[in-house]
Amino acid sequence: MRKKITVAHSPDADDIFMYMAVKFGWLGQDFDFENVALDIQSLNDKALENFYDVSAISFALYPLIADEYALLRTAVSFGEGYGPKLVKKKDKILKKNFKVALSGAHTTNALIFKMKYKEAKIIYKNFLDIEKAVLEDEVDAGVLIHESILDFDKSLCVEAELWDIWLDFAKENLPLPLGGMALRRSLPLSDAIKIEKILTKAVSLADSNKAILSKMLMQRKLIRVDEEKLNTYLNLYANKNSISMNELQLKAVNKLFELGFNYGFYEKNIDVKDYLIPLEYEEIRNS
Missing domain, CATH: 3.40.190.10 (Periplasmic binding protein-like II)
Structure with missing residues (x-):
């Protein structure tokens, strides 16, 4: 057996x-x-x-x-030149303590996000629900992962690429x-x-x-x-x-x-x- x-x-x-x-x-x-x-x-x-x-x-x-x-x-x-994306509504201005939706406390995107945005208020949601949370103003911004990075609502824009943040911290061109x-x-x-x-x-x-x-x-x-x-x-x-x-x-x-x-x-x-x-x-x- x-x-x-x-x-x-x-x-x-x-x-x-x-x-x-x-x-x-x-x-x-x-x-x-x-x-x-x-x-x-x-x-x-x-x-x-x-x-x-x-x-x-x-x-x-x-x-x-x-x-x-x-x-x-x-x-x-x-990720090699790409990766998770921090998105917001196009007319939204993010304050230092903006509210953000992440896909989980122990994800790589959460680790990198926390190093960069130390004052942000974080909530965790299933990755499939993050775009909706941003669109409905439950949060000021959200980090999209998986297939969500390929196609999101046209009223949203990319505030930051986590790939770029990774490179800033890594200090060399390494895959994410x-x-x-x-x-x-x-x-x-x-x-x-x-x-x-x-x-x-x-x-x-x-x-x-x-x-x-x-x-x-x-x-x-x-x-x-x-x-x-x-x-x-x-x-x-x-x-x-x-x-x-x-x-x-x-x-x-x-x-x-x-x-x-x-x-x-x-x-x-x-x-x-x-x-x-x-x-x-x-x-x-x-x-």
Whole structure:
């Protein structure tokens, strides 16, 4: 009997896209994978509870769960010249203590926002409800994420790109770490290595078969956007750089952790390479 592994991810297009090669049975596997789709803050909250075997998380959350979860190299989303957007009504002038809607306390966009706008009054909402909150004057502004950055009401304008804010803090041109995947340390290391390899292959297959998989997702009505926006979004957040983190991406994650530590969000500064699954274990074991 195969072991059941629960993989939790967000309902946005890139997470679904990167997971569905597993769901559709495109690769042989040693586990029965079961998936759960939740908004990013719910995923972060569940990770704090050590709830799911494998979970999508905000990179900014990771130092808070590092003792319970290893960080996977695969199924990652980075902004490179783009990212979440702080939007407001075009006629709105933001005061220092403006009221803003964010998608969750432990998201990367929240971390960067808090470093920049220290006096803002924050409320947290499901990312799907943020645009509406701005339009109905529940808040003065909101940070849009996921597909929302591609198409929002014409009465709104971009006050700030979080990409630009990130570059100001990072002091160098590094990709913006947004979403990653974490795996529970309670799983046997041999299983952890196999799971990371399966998910890496799934993301690689998805990227190589983007047209076929996109059509399948559209036919099953698993995506909230039309085909054109889906292709645009996947090119941004689910691409060859999502398959396995490279050295520049790892450097960017470390910079995020360093900034979070320097601004008092984490108790200690950690090096991401110390928290990845040691793939070399399998080679040593089989040698």
